[in-house]
Amino acid sequence: MPPDAQPDIQTLAIVGVGLIGGSIGLAAKRRGLARRVLGVGRQQRSLDEALAVGAIDEGFLQPKDAVPRANLVVFCTPVDLIVEQVVSLAPVCAAGTLLTDAGSTKAQIVHGIEGRLPHGVAFVGSHPLAGSEKHGPRFADAELFQGRLTLVTPTARTERRAVDRVSDFWRSLGSRVKELSPEDHDRALALTSHLPHLLASALSGVLPPELHELAATGFRDTTRVAAGDPSLWTGIFVQNRAAVLAALDMLLGRLHSFQDAIDRDDRFALDTLLAQAKRNRDALGT
């Protein structure tokens, strides 16, 4: 933002000041996007941490004390809480308030909210593809969204102006933005994010303690995301059940191809499977 421009947002409220919520607050404050950033948390300790790192200007234990003052509210809470929070808080919002979220699933959230908001209050689903296995506002990073992709998931019923405002918000945090339907989002993320988490957790789970010292870089990289918060991921798997099961089926099919090839000592089949995997991985970059 040029130094003489006015912040676009008078008051930004962030419900859930963890790694993502804290990073949004920090990025918004550093970039001068909001005059005031209000944080809502369930625990005073999280609010204190968010205040300490400068991610929020004021902390609230009760969403109702913060949300009515905001022009833009971002819900950064576990996916299975978002619908209820949005629907119950929308009636206390001022007319013109824009609501969005940062949840890892979209269809249940977007359709659970659609048609249930008062006139003048709009919700647009979002999912910034950023984060880490760490959690808590003390890991907040003002550059977390820089160069990353945020998926914005309107439906045919979502107001165009609200979509554009939400997209502009993520862009102003440094993110690129792509629009997808909530269903396309969920099918894609089942494969690119939820399945990797499931696999990493399955692999981590079968490692007996006596082999910990033999787990080198390869094991550590492959299981890194399994350090994520179990309850968050339970919510994600349950909300995106059908797409996750379909992705897992596809993966099981591939694992059985590996199993067959090893069982039959079929070097050609193994080479082919491994070479295709390498091409895909090389195409992603580091």
Next chain:
Amino acid sequence: MPPDAQPDIQTLAIVGVGLIGGSIGLAAKRRGLARRVLGVGRQQRSLDEALAVGAIDEGFLQPKDAVPRANLVVFCTPVDLIVEQVVSLAPVCAAGTLLTDAGSTKAQIVHGIEGRLPHGVAFVGSHPLAGSEKHGPRFADAELFQGRLTLVTPTARTERRAVDRVSDFWRSLGSRVKELSPEDHDRALALTSHLPHLLASALSGVLPPELHELAATGFRDTTRVAAGDPSLWTGIFVQNRAAVLAALDMLLGRLHSFQDAIDRDDRFALDTLLAQAKRNRDALGT
């Protein structure tokens, strides 16, 4: 080594100057462990790269031109070539020459060599748990073994003095050393290294090109090792067939537990599976 001490090894030969072989050469030269380091490669380009980074003093396309001059020979070639190379080169070695390797499998190598060497030439199986998905001597790193673990795999028939000398060699490169039987090594590595590679490759292989842009940090971490050299890994899977299949069975069982829990919307079961995986992963550190 204190500055006035003499190098322990007059001449070190490294057969296969890739990332591991090149790093051994570089580490040995930097630490003054060998008076002379000879590199053997199949391609002049690899030898030139190894010479350019200072990993070797002389390069050879024919092992027979280098190996007879060495007191210690380390085979850093693909696992399915090591037995044949060791057995065919041992007769040209001087009496007292010590042979070892850096292969990721041990039972087939160690038992394939045992009893087939001339008197006065000893082989001890080794596996340094270091490396990366990169390959080639240009990625050689003198500190690659620093603080890492090298597994040394004697059998009841391996001379104690040879085991100690090989262990001392790895320690002098900065590594810690642990002894395991070849069979225990292979069962352990099936779970800690070969299975992660298989999983990463299966996951990478099912990602359709149109979803590449949606693959963020989690997917990248989980699939990183799939960028490894397919032909090396085909050899590893084939050589460690039984243990890899057993590890894969265990993993498939765990994946089916996840599948059942998601299918039944069983949050408690999911939470339990994810929490156990997180405890294991947290115990490993970063």
